[in-house]
Amino acid sequence: MTAVRTDAPAPPAGPRRRLPAAGRLKITDPVVGVWLAAAAVTLIGWIVVAADGGQFMTQANATGILQNSVALGLVAVGQSAVILTGSLDLSVAYLISLGTLVAAETMEGGSVVTAVLAVLALSAAVGLANGLIVTGLKVNAFIATLGMAFILRGYIEDNYTGPSGDVPASFQRLGYDRVGFVPVSVFLLIAVAVVLWLITKRTRLGHHMYATGGDEHAARLSGVRTRRTVIYAHVLCSLCVGAAALFLASRLGAGAPWAGTEARYDLDSIAAVVLGGTALAGGRGGVAGTLGGVLLLSVLDSIFNQLSVDPFFKNVVRGVVIIAAVALYARPFRRRAKARDEARAAEEAEKGALA
Amino acid sequence: MTTTTPPSTPPAGTGPAAAFVGAGRRLGTGAPVYVLLAVLLAALAITDPGFYEPDSFLAFVKRAAPLVILAAGQYMVIVSGGFDLSVGAVVTAGVVAGAEFYGSYPDAPWLLVTAGLLLAGAIVGLVNGLITTVLLVPSFITTLGMMLILEGAVFYWTGGSPQGVLPESFREFGRGEAGGRLPWAVLACLAVGALAVWLMRADFGRTLLATGDNDRAAALAGVRVPRVRTLAFVLSGAAAALAAVLIAGFSGVSAQAGRGLEFEAITAVVLGGVILGGGRGSVVAAMAGAFSLQALFTLLNLQGVSGALESTVQGIIVIVAVGLGATGSSGFSRLRRRRSPSSEGKSSS
Numbered sequence: 001m002t003a004v005r006t007d008a009p010a011p012p013a014g015p016r017r018r019l020p021a022a023g024r025l026k027i028t029d030p031v032v033g034v035w036l037a038a039a040a041v042t043l044i045g046w047i048v049v050a051a052d053g054g055q056f057m058t059q060a061n062a063t064g065i066l067q068n069s070v071a072l073g074l075v076a077v078g079q080s081a082v083i084l085t086g087s088l089d090l091s092v093a094y095l096i097s098l099g100t101l102v103a104a105e106t107m108e109g110g111s112v113v114t115a116v117l118a119v120l121a122l123s124a125a126v127g128l129a130n131g132l133i134v135t136g137l138k139v140n141a142f143i144a145t146l147g148m149a150f151i152l153r154g155y156i157e158d159n160y161t162g163p164s165g166d167v168p169a170s171f172q173r174l175g176y177d178r179v180g181f182v183p184v185s186v187f188l189l190i191a192v193a194v195v196l197w198l199i200t201k202r203t204r205l206g207h208h209m210y211a212t213g214g215d216e217h218a219a220r221l222s223g224v225r226t227r228r229t230v231i232y233a234h235v236l237c238s239l240c241v242g243a244a245a246l247f248l249a250s251r252l253g254a255g256a257p258w259a260g261t262e263a264r265y266d267l268d269s270i271a272a273v274v275l276g277g278t279a280l281a282g283g284r285g286g287v288a289g290t291l292g293g294v295l296l297l298s299v300l301d302s303i304f305n306q307l308s309v310d311p312f313f314k315n316v317v318r319g320v321v322i323i324a325a326v327a328l329y330a331r332p333f334r335r336r337a338k339a340r341d342e343a344r345a346a347e348e349a350e351k352g353a354l355a
Numbered sequence: 356m357t358t359t360t361p362p363s364t365p366p367a368g369t370g371p372a373a374a375f376v377g378a379g380r381r382l383g384t385g386a387p388v389y390v391l392l393a394v395l396l397a398a399l400a401i402t403d404p405g406f407y408e409p410d411s412f413l414a415f416v417k418r419a420a421p422l423v424i425l426a427a428g429q430y431m432v433i434v435s436g437g438f439d440l441s442v443g444a445v446v447t448a449g450v451v452a453g454a455e456f457y458g459s460y461p462d463a464p465w466l467l468v469t470a471g472l473l474l475a476g477a478i479v480g481l482v483n484g485l486i487t488t489v490l491l492v493p494s495f496i497t498t499l500g501m502m503l504i505l506e507g508a509v510f511y512w513t514g515g516s517p518q519g520v521l522p523e524s525f526r527e528f529g530r531g532e533a534g535g536r537l538p539w540a541v542l543a544c545l546a547v548g549a550l551a552v553w554l555m556r557a558d559f560g561r562t563l564l565a566t567g568d569n570d571r572a573a574a575l576a577g578v579r580v581p582r583v584r585t586l587a588f589v590l591s592g593a594a595a596a597l598a599a600v601l602i603a604g605f606s607g608v609s610a611q612a613g614r615g616l617e618f619e620a621i622t623a624v625v626l627g628g629v630i631l632g633g634g635r636g637s638v639v640a641a642m643a644g645a646f647s648l649q650a651l652f653t654l655l656n657l658q659g660v661s662g663a664l665e666s667t668v669q670g671i672i673v674i675v676a677v678g679l680g681a682t683g684s685s686g687f688s689r690l691r692r693r694r695s696p697s698s699e700g701k702s703s704s
Contacts, residue, residue: 133674137674137675137677138678139674139677139678140625140630140631140632140677142621142631143621143622143625143631143673143677144674144677146618146621146622146670146673147670147671147673147674147677148670148674149670150666150669150670151666151667151670151671152670153666153667153670154665154666154669154670155664157663157664157666158663158664158667267499267502270495270499271496271499271500274493274496280493280495281493310511312506312507312508312509312510312511312515313507314507315503315504315506315507315510316503316504316507316508316511318507319499319500319501319502319503319504319507320500322496322499322503323492323496323497323500323501326492326493326496327486327490327491327492330490330491330492
């Protein structure tokens with residue numbers, strides 16, 4: 001766990017680049033906050049599990065937490081890119097399922113490299129289609145990607161009834177090998193996250209993504225090709241999803257039609273992104289916070305498993321945590337909105353007095 | 356800039372085109388959905404000549420009723436600028452809770468149980484609304500969390516597999532007919548439709564639309580925005596509970612009763628030309644969207660499209676229908692067109 005923590009959040013969001021200085025410090029809070037929350041939850045979990053007579057800070061457990069973060073982490077990092085741009089992707093779950101099937105079937109008959117390329121090509125195509133539907137047909141992203149999810153689902157259900165394909169042992173090493181107690185797949189997640197962090201924070205495309213998500217109209221008037229930006233964001237997201245599919249295929253040893261849907265990667269990834277402090281409306285947030293959100297969710301999961309809490313009760317707590325966290329993030333806004341309202345009321349009262 | 360544009364626009368807006376635009380405006384953003392519904396109903400008539408026999412048509416309406424009611428509730432939330440993703444979970448929870456309740460009190464009167472479920476649904480909506488308006492959590496997240504909580508709670512409570520049998524008296528509302536002919540579900544559907552139309556014409560509806568269009572402007576004009584938004588969630592929750600009663604009667608107890616219904620309801624509302632983000636669209640069109648979706652499912656069944664491919668066709672049609680609506684006369688493109696003259700005016704002057 002510590003490995004992730006030192007790698008990902010080190011440069012938290014670079015407040016320097018985010019303009020209007022006033023009040024911006026508070027907004028960086030979610031990124032720092034979610035990592036602090038993850039740390040706090042780890043600590044509390046440690047104490048609670050120890051009180052329960054168990055061992056929380058074991059190597060096996062840390063490995064498990066990291067392992068569980070990888071798939072959701074890859075999807076959520078991609079999801080951050082689209083949400084930043086003011087869009088959304090609900091098709092990720094079915095794309096994962098289809099990705100594992102394509103990967104496993106290609107590996108059964110051909111080479112691993114072909115399979116990886118095939119999955120990435122499929123993902124890029126789906127992302128491109130999503131982006132084109134959102135920008136070209138001007139269908140709201142919610143409906144466009146939901147429609148894409150239905151299309152993929154129909155294709156999967158029509159062609160597959162159960163697990164299919166076979167992943168060779170050489171590729172399964174991605175899912176099972178580790179360095180020390182750190183699974184190698186975590187390095188895949190870190191690599192993808194770093195690439196996305198660089199793209200969003202250090203490239204022109206990234207700045208355009210923030211601008212488009214913040215105010216599409218203003219961005220276009222300032223010369224940003226907003227359509228192209230949205231399309232790129234969707235392609236980036238789907239490529240991340242493809243990586244998640246490859247990881248899951250190596251974990252499962254085969255392709256499975258329920259690989260993405262059973263764990264609800266669509267809604268869970270959105271929840272992780274929002275937990276990480278990215279605004280659902282776009283334009284604010286980033287990859288670093290998302291990783292914190294993912295870690296928070298998987299630490300919670302691990303604690304519940306250790307305490308052998310009913311899995312259904314886990315969902316209840318998950319829902320409460322998500323709502324509570326976002327309510328906490330909204331607090332600065334609430335205070336500011338209140339201050340603004342009061343200022344306006346005072347102003348109006350003054351005007352009234354003058355008149 | 357604004358002073359230069361008006362002289363140029365009126366010539367374009369006069370003549371027969373204006374009358375056409377006027378008619379289109381009266382139908383609102385929902386115009387395409389009526390065309391879609393007519394096409395689907397015509398296709399159904401061709402595929403199945405017996406479709407318009409009163410009995411089979413009423414059966415179709417009966418099957419559509421839960422989705423139509425959900426769409427009416429979802430419309431209230433969407434038009435005020437939110438989402439309600441919790442309705443599917445409310446349906447599941449309602450069905451399972453009803454069965455569990457009858458497991459403990461087999462002799463409870465059905466009216467009381469139904470009223471209790473409606474109240475519970477309204478309370479869920481109230482919680483959604485308060486979290487969204489008081490704690491300022493985006494409604495997408497609020498209702499997503501509520502969905503996790505409700506589903507988790509229902510399964511935790513029932514240990515994963517809901518037990519219990521619903522008595523005939525309770526199921527009668529979902530599967531039976533009033534006076535031997537007209538299904539109760541159709542009556543419920545009509546009642547909800549009438550109530551929704553009345554609400555949208557009353558002050559509540561006007562303030563709801565104003566809130567969804569621009570909540571700051573609405574607030575400055577004296578609308579109590581939090582209250583209006585919360586009421587929309589309460590209505591959506593109650594509508595979901597009513598749908599739960601119908602579904603429980605129609606298809607019995609199942610832990611999957613409400614699965615995916617939230618997305619179907621949102622799809623139906625959007626098919627009806629209602630803009631996600633709020634402020635535009637009519638509730639009748641939203642309900643017509645639900646009918647269209649149900650007609651589409653029926654048609655695909657009759658055409659023998661294999662069950663699995665059904666969702667592919669559904670996805671394509673939804674995207675195309677919404678896409679046509681958006682690039683046609685409605686949706687964001689209209690917003691853009693309204694804005695673009697000013698930007699052109701700026702560049703040319």
